Amino acid sequence: MEFFLIQTLNGISYGLLLFMLSSGLTLVFSLMGVLNFAHASFYMLGAYFAYQVSTKIGFWPALVLAPMLVGLIGMAVERWGLRTVHRYGHVAELLFTFGLAYLIEEAVHLVWGRIAVEYRVPPELDGPLFTIYTSQYPIYRGFMMLVAVAMLVSIWLALTRTRIGLVIQAALTHPQTVEALGHNVPRVFMLVFGGGAALAGLAGVIGGNAFVTEPGMAAAVGPIIFVIVVVGGMGSLAGAFVASLLIGCLQTFAVALDWSFAALFARFGYTVTSETPLAALWNIGLSQAAPVLPYVLMVLLLIFRPRGLMGTREG
Amino acid sequence: MKYRPLNLGRWLIWGATALVFLVAPLALRQAFALTMMTQMGAFIIFALSYNMLLGQGGMLSFGHAVYSGLGAYITVHVLNLVSKGTFSVPVSLLPLVGGLAGLVFGVLFGYVTTKKAGTTFALISLGIGEMVYACVLMFPDFFGGEAGVSTNRVVGEPFLGITFGPAIQVYYLVAFWCFASMAAMFALTQTPLGRMANAVRDNPERAEFVGYNTQHVRFLQLTLSAFFAGVSGALSCINFEIVSAENVSAIRSGGVLLATFIGGVPFFFGPIIGAVVFIFFVVALSGFTKAWLLYLGLFFVAMVLYAPGGIASLILLQLPVIRARRFREMLVPYALALAAGLVALAGLIGMVEMVYRLSEQGASTVLGVLGFAFDARTAPPWIAFGLVLAAGLASLRYAARFALARWNAIQHDLLARQP
Numbered sequence: 001m002e003f004f005l006i007q008t009l010n011g012i013s014y015g016l017l018l019f020m021l022s023s024g025l026t027l028v029f030s031l032m033g034v035l036n037f038a039h040a041s042f043y044m045l046g047a048y049f050a051y052q053v054s055t056k057i058g059f060w061p062a063l064v065l066a067p068m069l070v071g072l073i074g075m076a077v078e079r080w081g082l083r084t085v086h087r088y089g090h091v092a093e094l095l096f097t098f099g100l101a102y103l104i105e106e107a108v109h110l111v112w113g114r115i116a117v118e119y120r121v122p123p124e125l126d127g128p129l130f131t132i133y134t135s136q137y138p139i140y141r142g143f144m145m146l147v148a149v150a151m152l153v154s155i156w157l158a159l160t161r162t163r164i165g166l167v168i169q170a171a172l173t174h175p176q177t178v179e180a181l182g183h184n185v186p187r188v189f190m191l192v193f194g195g196g197a198a199l200a201g202l203a204g205v206i207g208g209n210a211f212v213t214e215p216g217m218a219a220a221v222g223p224i225i226f227v228i229v230v231v232g233g234m235g236s237l238a239g240a241f242v243a244s245l246l247i248g249c250l251q252t253f254a255v256a257l258d259w260s261f262a263a264l265f266a267r268f269g270y271t272v273t274s275e276t277p278l279a280a281l282w283n284i285g286l287s288q289a290a291p292v293l294p295y296v297l298m299v300l301l302l303i304f305r306p307r308g309l310m311g312t313r314e315g
Numbered sequence: 316m317k318y319r320p321l322n323l324g325r326w327l328i329w330g331a332t333a334l335v336f337l338v339a340p341l342a343l344r345q346a347f348a349l350t351m352m353t354q355m356g357a358f359i360i361f362a363l364s365y366n367m368l369l370g371q372g373g374m375l376s377f378g379h380a381v382y383s384g385l386g387a388y389i390t391v392h393v394l395n396l397v398s399k400g401t402f403s404v405p406v407s408l409l410p411l412v413g414g415l416a417g418l419v420f421g422v423l424f425g426y427v428t429t430k431k432a433g434t435t436f437a438l439i440s441l442g443i444g445e446m447v448y449a450c451v452l453m454f455p456d457f458f459g460g461e462a463g464v465s466t467n468r469v470v471g472e473p474f475l476g477i478t479f480g481p482a483i484q485v486y487y488l489v490a491f492w493c494f495a496s497m498a499a500m501f502a503l504t505q506t507p508l509g510r511m512a513n514a515v516r517d518n519p520e521r522a523e524f525v526g527y528n529t530q531h532v533r534f535l536q537l538t539l540s541a542f543f544a545g546v547s548g549a550l551s552c553i554n555f556e557i558v559s560a561e562n563v564s565a566i567r568s569g570g571v572l573l574a575t576f577i578g579g580v581p582f583f584f585g586p587i588i589g590a591v592v593f594i595f596f597v598v599a600l601s602g603f604t605k606a607w608l609l610y611l612g613l614f615f616v617a618m619v620l621y622a623p624g625g626i627a628s629l630i631l632l633q634l635p636v637i638r639a640r641r642f643r644e645m646l647v648p649y650a651l652a653l654a655a656g657l658v659a660l661a662g663l664i665g666m667v668e669m670v671y672r673l674s675e676q677g678a679s680t681v682l683g684v685l686g687f688a689f690d691a692r693t694a695p696p697w698i699a700f701g702l703v704l705a706a707g708l709a710s711l712r713y714a715a716r717f718a719l720a721r722w723n724a725i726q727h728d729l730l731a732r733q734p
Binding site for chain 2: 096112
């Protein structure tokens with residue numbers, strides 16, 4: 001029970017972090033049709049900026065400044081990069097963001113080096129929040145959940161209750177009409193792209209010190225959030241939410257569990273030895289197989305439900 | 316005009332290509348050039364097979380290294396079994412083994428990936444690529460973990476004195492398979508399947524109305540492409556005598572995408588140029604600077620922004636001008652643009668190298684250019700290189716406008732002259 005509770009809490013906090021990333025990606029995708037390959041790179045930039053700011057003036061200013069910087073970079077990328085390639089179609093846009101991901105990773109290599117930087121949890125957030133049975137639950141995990149939920153609520157309020165939010169929602173489905181009504185749709189695109197980048201940056205600020213801030217972090221988390229977008233259904237925010245929590249919990253539980261097929265067979269009275277066919281496969285523990293699980297989930301889902309959990313469009 | 320698939324022009328081009336393959340090692344005798352050309356040969360097959368997806372089928376794949384890498388793994392195990400004497404396959408036919416392995420995995424994964432097209436296909440191919448990479452690290456018994464599986468290509472009795480020990484024999488093996496694969500892939504573009512792949516790329520809805528199952532067309536195209544990727548993987552396995560997890564990694568998948576796009580996706584021969592340029596970047600430039608990936612990325616982004624047809628399209632744009640004997644008018648604007656570009660490049664390289672020197676622990680921050688030594692920790696070199704870069708970019712902008720205006724004027728004349 002204790003194990004189950006702790007792992008569920010960990011899974012939810014990781015899942016919420018993943019949703020902070022996938023929500024920006026989904027929003028940009030459904031508005032502009034652009035799949036931002038560099039989204040995880042903005043996450044990495046957020047972490048590195050936060051590290052740089054927190055060494056100079058502290059963690060709390062970094063929490064605000066780093067996402068803003070990343071958002072500005074995102075806007076510049078949209079204004080001077082994406083808008084230029086837009087006329088060549090979606091594949092060109094995807095390729096542009098792919099090249100951008102390369103460039104950002106190399107720039108991080110050049111500026112901060114190839115090894116991890118010491119981006120630490122601030123001392124006031126270091127320590128146990130509460131105790132379940134015998135295990136302590138860290139404050140920082142709770143803080144991560146708090147920031148994620150606060151961010152989600154504010155996005156939801158901004159999208160449904162403010163004027164610009166209504167314009168964005170209208171531009172999702174009827175960009176021409178919105179333009180005819182006198183709104184500057186390209187500027188809306190720029191704002192949304194910058195906003196998505198800022199969300200990724202914020203996720204980087206709080207994820208960078210919870211995990212590790214290194215040049216490989218974008219490549220590690222990038223494929224996972226793309227899997228989430230596919231599993232949830234392309235362009236569906238609710239689907240992305242469910243898929244983020246699902247994959248977050250799946251990975252946290254899998255890492256902690258030491259199940260294998262061999263143990264399962266042993267329960268039915270069959271022992272796997274090195275002579276058994278495919279012995280290597282049966283002996284793999286669930287914890288070792290954890291990195292593969294999101295992709296296996298994606299493949300299974302594509303075979304049995306090709307439009308994703310909550311997707312509406314086929315093809 | 317009558318359709319003649321085998322005309323004189325084609326005989327000349329293919330004959331010249333074969334001649335280049337034959338003569339190249341005689342012209343460039345250094346060992347360095349030979350290893351580079353061998354790698355180029357294997358990568359040309361890989362890039363062409365990738366373009367069967369991206370260029371001809373409209374499928375942007377981020378996991379193409381899966382097929383070449385798994386083909387290479389199967390090849391390395393077959394080669395090791397051959398050297399143990401379990402059974403006998405001549406080394407020169409091993410690329411077929413790799414190709415068949417690629418084909419099998421293409422059937423397996425293609426069933427899942429080709430269910431979708433467009434952006435979703437790109438994401439799924441990325442996911443499959445990551446899955447295979449994670450699996451490779453999970454089963455060290457078969458895949459050898461991070462270190463990989465090594466082998467020895469000199470097995471069996473020499474046939475006519477060919478052992479594949481010396482690098483030159485490997486080069487000719489690669490050259491033979493490269494030429495054969497090029498011809499086969501070109502022939503495929505002329506078949507009904509190749510044409511249908513183009514149709515599915517351009518207008519899937521209409522292709523379905525004509526009565527074709529677009530998913531099936533994509534699937535066939537992907538399996539054939541996976542076959543050639545496997546051939547390329549087997550050749551690189553024979554060349555390097557080692558296969559490691561890097562062979563199926565996202566880095567390699569991204570590399571082939573970069574190479575193909577830089578060369579030119581809309582043209583059959585584009586990826587050949589791209590593979591040559593890419594291997595040159597990887598092998599030659601990486602010896603000079605550690606920032607070579609940054610330069611490659613900048614080159615790629617510049618191509619995406621300003622020349623989406625790749626190097627091949629830049630070359631083909633000149634053909635009508637040359638045919639009208641007016642290329643001489645373009646010489647001055649091109650020379651100006653080239654000079655401005657070189658100036659901008661010099662400024663950029665100076666700044667990048669200074670950043671790199673500052674970031675690396677323990678490296679000397681003193682650089683030298685043309686006999687001048689300067690310290691990257693001081694301001695003057697930054698200002699100087701920044702000014703050079705700005706001046707280069709500004710003049711490049713004007714030169715490009717000048718060249719474009721003149722090119723358009725010639726084009727206008729040519730169009731007006733046509734009946």
